[in-house]
Amino acid sequence: MASPQPLLRVRGIGKRYGDRVALQDASFDLWPGEVLAIVGESGSGKSTLLNAVAARDKPDAGSVQFQTRSAGLREVFAMSEAEQRLLARTDWGFVHQNAAEGLRMDVSAGANVGERLMGLGERHYGRLRATASEWLARVEIDPARIDDAPRTFSGGMRQRLQIARNLVTRPRLVFMDEPTSGLDVSVQARLLDLLRQLTRQMQLAAIVVTHDLAVARLLAHRMMVMQRGRVVEAGLTDQLLDDPQHPYTQLLVSSVLQP
Template structure:
């Protein structure tokens, strides 16, 4: 049973704020905030005491409107930003005994390069647009300590074939690709070192509907074939419904609802979640 398993990722009380806070907003209840913003001092509480777990082979969906804190959460998990407070534990790192947020910069790079992959909303953040697709994957492999050119190229070709990049285009730079193909290259790069955890941040935003569908199908195939755990962020409950085993709903930097995706869809408890579900009908 899931509750008896060791989680792949465990996050406890993750907190991220922009600003030092003041007497009006430092209280844990933060009752004087305007959504997640303090009008007295201008501090933004982007993530407020977020806790969750991700288990082996499952997809956790994180859904919420723009400004809800979901993308900030992903940036903190991948060390693109420092947390203000909180803990996170990866079972693949020191068997889950060390808070990864408290590790040195060198250890964080190790975790990024070996134990996590991230697919960004904007491919410009995840790819070198002037490198070839093979070169992008090679960069990730080199960062993890690989040096054998032949094996790196073979791994790159294998992954690019898996995400349906035509063989004759593997040496092309992503700048010449469509948005959907760029996301496929990002996914291949993120998978290059067999990470136990994949983070996907709004990967279908801005894509045409038909392209969105093909990217979502690819994600489902990868989850099935690689048995990899994923955290998928989206403002679109339709995407979460299609992919996620469990769903976490965020609003104003807080988790307002959390449960099995089917349960959240069929019996939403919070009024905001009810609005999201109603928008699907």
């Protein structure tokens, strides 16, 4: 990566829920334009790590630093709530597994896309509508459906609309929690192809949580494998999948252990 500093620096993240250790001493760097997959079976801690790094659930230990446009690397949890909200609306995006959690289901598709732009001060109706129409086309939704509510859309269309809503502000980092889970295989394939195109075109950094190693191979430059709240192996995606070193990664790859 060309940048001399990481876009995101995560060190020693830990999280407990009562007596249960959900996450222990997780650390990594993420570089501009890089896609990182976090994989592991259910309960391995991957979603806990994603939510902690995305400042959706404050960790009990560790630090998350983000390369801001104006002040360089800043500790996210030292930011004010207003600064965190601004970050979430501008340089960050979050794609939920269930698209309904990331959309306003009873307002139009165009309003869903335009809302983030309005949060940055855009008020011109014509520009908002034109940009929303452009983004619907980019995520393969017929712009003629700009006035339709997401509740009338299929699952795959909702997920594509959620992606458009997140990317319209041209963020530098997007968090994705099982973005293809629950979709038909053919719909998954189209969505993955779209995500791969958009991350490359926009030089977008992304952290993708998935239990599907095929998703990791298709989307991610690097991969982290989690087991019982710990990162047990990390490296280049193809290298880990073709020559896993840790016994747990070997089980995942051989499909002896069903994720």
